[in-house]
Amino acid sequence: MSNFPSIQQAASEQWQALQESSEPVLYLGMGSCGLASGAGEVWDQINKTIASEKVNAQILKVGCIGPCYLEPLLDIQMPGYPRYCFNNVDGKKAEKLFLDYIHKGESKIKPIGYLGNGKSPLNGLKSFWDQPMLKNQVRIVLRNCGIVDPENIYHYIARGGFNGLVNAFDLGPEGVINEVETSGLRGRGGAGFPTYLKWQLCRKAKGQDKYLICNADEGDPGAFMNRSLMEGDPFSLLEGMIIAAYAIGATHGYIYIRAEYPLAIERLKLAIQQMHGHKLLGKNIMGSGFSFDIRLKEGAGAFVCGEETALIASIEGERGMPRSRPPFPATSGVNGSPTNINNVETLATVPNILREGGAWFAGFGTKTSKGTKTFALVGKVRRTGLIEVPMGTTLRQIIYDIGGGSLKEFKAVQTGGPSGGCLSSDFLDLPVDYESLTKAGSIMGSGGLIVMDKDTCMVDVAQYFLRFTSQESCGKCTPCRIGTKKMVEILEKITEGKATMEDINLLEKVAETVHKGSLCGLGQTAPNPVRTTLKYFKEEYIKHVEEKRCPAAVCRSLVEYRVIKEKCTGCQRCVDVCPTHAITGPKSEPHNLDKSLCIKCRACYEICRFDAIAGDAIVIE
Amino acid sequence: MSNVHSIIKSYTAWDKSNLIPILQQVQSDQGYISPEVITAISNHLHLSKSQIFGVASFYSQFKFNPPGRHSIKICLGTACHVQGGDFLLAALQSEIGIKTGETTDDGKFDLDRVACLGCCALAPVVMIDNIIHSRVSVIKLRDLLNSYE
Numbered sequence: 001m002s003n004f005p006s007i008q009q010a011a012s013e014q015w016q017a018l019q020e021s022s023e024p025v026l027y028l029g030m031g032s033c034g035l036a037s038g039a040g041e042v043w044d045q046i047n048k049t050i051a052s053e054k055v056n057a058q059i060l061k062v063g064c065i066g067p068c069y070l071e072p073l074l075d076i077q078m079p080g081y082p083r084y085c086f087n088n089v090d091g092k093k094a095e096k097l098f099l100d101y102i103h104k105g106e107s108k109i110k111p112i113g114y115l116g117n118g119k120s121p122l123n124g125l126k127s128f129w130d131q132p133m134l135k136n137q138v139r140i141v142l143r144n145c146g147i148v149d150p151e152n153i154y155h156y157i158a159r160g161g162f163n164g165l166v167n168a169f170d171l172g173p174e175g176v177i178n179e180v181e182t183s184g185l186r187g188r189g190g191a192g193f194p195t196y197l198k199w200q201l202c203r204k205a206k207g208q209d210k211y212l213i214c215n216a217d218e219g220d221p222g223a224f225m226n227r228s229l230m231e232g233d234p235f236s237l238l239e240g241m242i243i244a245a246y247a248i249g250a251t252h253g254y255i256y257i258r259a260e261y262p263l264a265i266e267r268l269k270l271a272i273q274q275m276h277g278h279k280l281l282g283k284n285i286m287g288s289g290f291s292f293d294i295r296l297k298e299g300a301g302a303f304v305c306g307e308e309t310a311l312i313a314s315i316e317g318e319r320g321m322p323r324s325r326p327p328f329p330a331t332s333g334v335n336g337s338p339t340n341i342n343n344v345e346t347l348a349t350v351p352n353i354l355r356e357g358g359a360w361f362a363g364f365g366t367k368t369s370k371g372t373k374t375f376a377l378v379g380k381v382r383r384t385g386l387i388e389v390p391m392g393t394t395l396r397q398i399i400y401d402i403g404g405g406s407l408k409e410f411k412a413v414q415t416g417g418p419s420g421g422c423l424s425s426d427f428l429d430l431p432v433d434y435e436s437l438t439k440a441g442s443i444m445g446s447g448g449l450i451v452m453d454k455d456t457c458m459v460d461v462a463q464y465f466l467r468f469t470s471q472e473s474c475g476k477c478t479p480c481r482i483g484t485k486k487m488v489e490i491l492e493k494i495t496e497g498k499a500t501m502e503d504i505n506l507l508e509k510v511a512e513t514v515h516k517g518s519l520c521g522l523g524q525t526a527p528n529p530v531r532t533t534l535k536y537f538k539e540e541y542i543k544h545v546e547e548k549r550c551p552a553a554v555c556r557s558l559v560e561y562r563v564i565k566e567k568c569t570g571c572q573r574c575v576d577v578c579p580t581h582a583i584t585g586p587k588s589e590p591h592n593l594d595k596s597l598c599i600k601c602r603a604c605y606e607i608c609r610f611d612a613i614a615g616d617a618i619v620i621e
Numbered sequence: 622m623s624n625v626h627s628i629i630k631s632y633t634a635w636d637k638s639n640l641i642p643i644l645q646q647v648q649s650d651q652g653y654i655s656p657e658v659i660t661a662i663s664n665h666l667h668l669s670k671s672q673i674f675g676v677a678s679f680y681s682q683f684k685f686n687p688p689g690r691h692s693i694k695i696c697l698g699t700a701c702h703v704q705g706g707d708f709l710l711a712a713l714q715s716e717i718g719i720k721t722g723e724t725t726d727d728g729k730f731d732l733d734r735v736a737c738l739g740c741c742a743l744a745p746v747v748m749i750d751n752i753i754h755s756r757v758s759v760i761k762l763r764d765l766l767n768s769y770e
Contacts, residue, residue: 032753033743035753036754068740071743221697221699222699224737260735298645300680300683301682302679302681303736317636317641318637378741379700379744380703384741450700450741468736579715601712602759603759606758607760
């Protein structure tokens with residue numbers, strides 16, 4: 001018999017007590033982005049103030065709620081009131097807020113919104129979810145992020161956690177697969193393979209031992225959806241893994257996670273420990289007779305290990321090199337046993353589907369791409385952060401309505417990481433779903449959306465990605481190993497102003513060969529950044545080749561830094577910041593810039609623009 | 622080395638799937654993978670030294686030189702690149718006088734590039750000894766470096 005109902009009871013009592021606490025409760029966003037913005041300092045300060053004021057108050061660490069540009073985010077919940085959210089808090093602001101609230105019950109510092117229930121005494125204060133960045137989002141997989149304490153299993157359970165698993169055990173393995181089929185869920189790692197089909201293939205494969213692996217090796221530079229999810233709601237991933245394992249009959253579970261995500265690793269370890277404590281993992285889970293355990297494997301830093309067969313090689317202790325398929329991992333994976341690999345977001349979506357039903361999930365999205373998708377909205381956009389929207393939302397809605405538009409004139413949006421492409425403003429009304437993005441020459445990918453404005457050079461971007469893929473190529477097959485290197489060489493010639501139009505033709509040809517001839521997805525998609533920039537931004541390539549000019553003033557070989565004598569106020573700010581001492585000049589007189597020493601690092605340019613007494617005298621031409 | 626031996630012995634012998642976890646644990650203890658470590662692992666797991674070096678050198682996490690007192694990891698992910706990460710790297714290299722993969726002569730800093738630290742919304746970011754610094758500009762760089770002993 002399962003003791004889960006009594007755990008649920010205890011969890012909901014604890015959660016209720018927290019909402020109705022007679023003491024102030026503070027919630028601090030302490031995901032990696034919160035910490036990088038200074039949440040650690042806020043944490044120390046508040047704890048110090050609680051001790052010095054001798055008040056009874058508790059402070060909880062929560063995950064990332066999404067709008068990273070507002071971090072660190074601190075919520076203050078006074079007895080009987082909802083959580084008031086304060087943005088960009090530092091130690092000093094946090095102390096003032098806390099003192100104001102405990103002594104006066106209010107503060108001159110205004111919150112940006114509130115979360116949860118209770119009376120709202122502040123005139124006109126809107127819900128946190130009504131903010132422009134949040135109001136068009138639909139949060140399914142991120143529903144707990146930033147709301148619950150990710151280190152407390154009771155919070156997760158109180159908000160419906162493990163109800164999906166209870167339903168799964170009622171439905172039986174085939175029933176679970178049918179439910180996932182109804183939901184229309186497709187792989188969130190980027191390829192979009194139907195999840196139910198993958199599970200069915202592995203379920204039908206013959207073998208005593210079966211492996212379920214969660215691919216948490218989020219290798220795409222510019223993407224952090226999985227990190228935030230694992231840091232903010234680790235239990236949802238683990239519940240999803242148990243459901244998937246039950247459906248396919250897996251006996252062993254692994255999470256292959258990047259070593260660069262220490263906080264996510266720590267939270268997952270803690271979550272696994274708590275689940276063992278409540279018999280929600282291990283032998284005979286919930287008295288169902290089903291046994292399953294999950295272990296963490298830290299990846300050691302290789303982009304190619306996102307490819308399934310390479311990931312398996314890495315788990316076995318080998319160099320992470322892909323092999324040709326078939327046999328597919330579903331029939332022969334880890335140690336030759338049937339293996340099913342799913343992405344973090346795919347698995348963390350599953351408990352929601354089992355809890356609310358496949359038909360409910362299929363109610364979001366488009367005809368072929370169901371449900372919601374998380375994106376890391378970053379780059380030259382006003383409101384950066386982690387978002388979740390229904391499939392089929394247009395790029396314009398994401399970049400302008402949610403992101404607030406680009407900093408300067410919009411130029412492009414990059415999706416799908418190094419395997420994806422750059423889309424121009426002509427594609428702003430493109431609905432984001434698997435088919436539309438592929439048709440436009442890019443891919444859905446795992447969910448990085450990098451906005452670029454007129455200060456971004458598209459040739460430089462293509463070069464950046466190709467350098468990345470050529471360095472990350474495992475070297476097994478020739479088209480990828482040699483081809484990506486050749487493409488980098490041609491792109492270098494172009495960005496250095498040494499190329500001819502013939503080189504652009506050659507670049508196109510090599511791109512075609514690498515695409516067609518490579519063994520795995522890394523090589524096959526590596527040319528995408530080049531192909532899309534050539535297709536949509538060819539005039540930039542031509543300017544680099546024919547005019548030897550970089551219109552965005554990014555490519556270092558093609559630009560020079562110059563001090564405009566008439567504008568220079570002689571403030572010496574640039575002299576201070578120049579790392580190579582290329583700028584000299586006495587105070588109050590126009591400065592000199594020695595071009596032979598200049599490394600073009602932009603330090604002088606930036607300080608000349610930001611500092612009040614400088615005169616915008618340094619230009620890049 | 623006694624620490625290293627006890628780390629290695631805590632893993633099952635002959636089991637190749639332990640290779641990467643052992644390398645990771647040794648590196649987090651010692652800071653890098655020395656030739657002696659490779660020999661010790663080779664004896665325990667019964668793999669040739671070249672096999673071990675082949676695996677270790679495949680992954681970007683493993684270092685083969687002693688690190689400095691402070692480890693700087695500059696993020697060169699896409700968001701950081703677009704927000705000027707490359708310029709930051711140029712300034713950083715010139716400021717401390719080493720290239721990526723090297724350690725300063727006084728042993729103060731070592732410098733590495735990483736593909737992405739996952740703090741893209743706060744780009745460009747630099748990690749020094751596991752602390753992530755957000756929105757690091759070329760202007761703020763010198764003050765940041767000076768705050769380390």
